Amino acid sequence: MAAAQGIAPPDAETIAERMATLGSDVPGSIWAMQPFMNSEELVAEDGTTYRLSSMNPYVNAWFVLEVAPQGGSSRYYHLENADRDDWQISLVEDDGAPAIRVLGTGDEDGEEILCAPWEDNGLQEARDTGLPFAPLCEWSIFLRNPVTGNRTTREAVAEFLRDNVLFGDSIVNLIKGTFFEDAFMVSSEGLEIEEEVDGVALLGEALLDRAPVMRPYMGFDLLGAEDGMQAGSWYEVDGADGIYASVMQPGMIASEVFQVPGANRLDGVESRADVYLVAFDMGEFTLGYEPGTDHPRLGWSSRPSHRHYQGRGPDGFDSPDPLVRTGTLNPTYAESVAAIFTGGFKRDHGAWRFGDYATFNYGHHYGFMVDGVILSRLWENLATMYMTHDGEVVMRTWTEEDNSAEFLSTLQFARQNGVAIIEDGVPGARVTSWGGGNWSGSANADLRTLRAGACTRTVEGRQFLIYAYFSTATPSGMARTFQAYQCDYAMLLDMNSQEHTYMALYQREEEELEAQHLVTGMAEVDVRGSDGGRIPRFVSAPDNRDFFYLIRRE
Incomplete structure (x- = not known):
């Protein structure tokens, strides 16, 4: 049953039945995995059935639109709510024809958008963009498109963000590969001067027996780390409130930590291998x-x-x-x-x-x-x-x-x-x-x-x-x-x-x-x-x- 402002969860009996299916040996389909899914359905004058399913009304994020022409095969479109906190999405009649209604709540209270993206080939045009997220209904909904990680797709997405969102481009290039054993092991210990470096008061310091100043190969700009980082201490990331970084090596860990059973001894390589942490x-x-x-x-x-x-x-x-x-x-x-x-x-x-x-x-x-x-x-x-x-x-x-x-x-x-x-x-x-x-x-x-x-x-x-x-x-x-x-x-x-x-x-x-x-x-x-x-x-x-x-x- 649909709520006045969106699609509500199904009734308790339906949820119980679907939970039993979810817990069975073989649920069998992506639909059978969704106990909270609910749908609305309308039929147009030409006999086309439009079914809008909220995959989980408690989250109000993912929807599937099914367009089923009379006597033809159904086409499915995965939609995503552009603002799940403020937009409620439902299927309604607008002047006797099916339409999607996007109704504002919260910051967007009272705003209403009515759209029929299946008209004038709108859905197909959105799919033809090749964008992973193609905007519909005045940017209140995105059509999620299947994409691959090829260069053409990446450049299309970058151009889309650059043209429509404030930021779009950023840093560096691609080298892939899988490496094993100690291929990325680094050991930056070298400065043994014990220098008091204030960390983040709330996080305090790690439990270490020794805390030398280290020069890690870390890519962040940190406050107070111009002369190195004291092992186990926390440092603020410059310009990023609420984000902190730390460095250490397992061989520095306090002996009291190793007294707790449950782990094996560490060898000499692992003991001196750098660990970078971000809080x-x-x-x-x-x-x-x-x-x-x-x-x-x-x-x-x-x-x-x-x-x-x-x-x-x-x-x-x-x-x-x-x-x-x-x-x-x-x-x-x-x-x-x-x-x-x-x-x-x-x-x-x-x-x-x-x-x-x-x-x-x-x-x-x-x-x-x-x-x-x-x-x-x-x-x-x-x-x-x-x-x-x-x-x-x-x-x-x-x-x-x-x-x-x-x-x-x-x-x-x-x-x-x-x-x-x-x-x-x-x-x-x-x-x-x-x-x-x-x-x-x-x-x-x-x-x-x-x-x-x-x-x-x-x-x-x-x-x-x-x-x-x-x-x-x-x-x-x-x-x-x-x-x-x-x-x-x-x-x-x-x-x-x-x-x-x-x-x-x-x-x-x-x-x-x-x-x-x-x-x-x-x-x-x-x-x-x-x-x-x-x-x-x-x-x-x-x-x-x-x-x-x-x-x-x-």
Whole structure:
């Protein structure tokens, strides 16, 4: 049943039935994964049926428009609300003909837009633009178009942002590659002068036995770090309120941290490998998540042998159709984006090959939800980062009880990636189990590699999200580092190359969006257009990988 100002959630009985389908062995389709979806339908004089489905009215972000000519095949269009907080979208009759109504609430209270984008070939023209987000209905709605990360698409997006949004172009070029072991290991220790350097008072200092001044190869401009950074201290990023940076090496960690059981000994290489950390005061930011054009996929990982063989993936399908994954930041956020970092593992790596988790729940494929839409089921036992509608960012282990309608209806997004590195402030139960933790490397330090991870920490009621880049590390090294920084919970993101561990901050310089990369080598992952201009990854360059983004609160 539709609400007066938009599309309301279905009734409780319908939600209960759909939750039963979601919890079955094989839901079978992307539609069957959406317990809160609701639709409105109108028929035009020529017999064409128009059906507008809100994929999750609690979030009010993603819609699917179905246009079904009488006697013909249906065409589907994935629409996105350009301002989910202020626009309510519904299907209405306008002078006896179907139309989309966009009704303003909040800051846009009382404003109404009526449009019929299927008239005058409007939908097809929007699709023909090739843009991942093509504006409709006076920019109140975007049509999400399928794109690839080729240069033509990237340049088209960059030109679109430059012409229609205040900022559009930014930094550097592309060199891809996968590297293993210690290929990115750096060791910047050298200044042993113990110099008192004030950190950020609330974050304090990491638990280290020694804190020398270091000269890291960090790409940020920091306040007070002209003569180096004292290990374990925090520094403000110049011109980026609420963002702080720190550096250390695991060999500096206080002995009291190593007394806590749950991790292996660190070898000499890992002990002297630099770790760069970036903290975000979540009182100043909201977090978002967007899947890539290709990854993580929805089909089967090749790893688990325990499959039900009743579909093309653990949920019964391997395509999001009719939903479209753009791998690009919504242009609405282009002016306020503060930072972006890559998400988690690809699907093929995102399930268990060995150990007990490979033997049930179809191998525990890492699940994910975006804008309230479940694309892959969320499994208990897995480390999960999610955000609720009120902006609370949480990182913890998913439980069976979390797969309830009451809880799922509160979520904006969720992304699972392996198991906990830190849980309740101590190493997770599987940190030392190579197969049991699905670490894609040896927890006994037989194989180190570049890794990225994230943790949450709450200090005096204020929450911080901390991203960490390990130039070479094992899960044990990551656990000890997050312990030293007094994290509440920590999880792995991705590994093996600077493309997979990419992280950049964005600042405004003379009406330009300028990127600062955590490590200068990450700048090489951005691309150049044919005119030599730099196009920032994820912001205006569609990417096959998923990513998290931080938007500065107004």
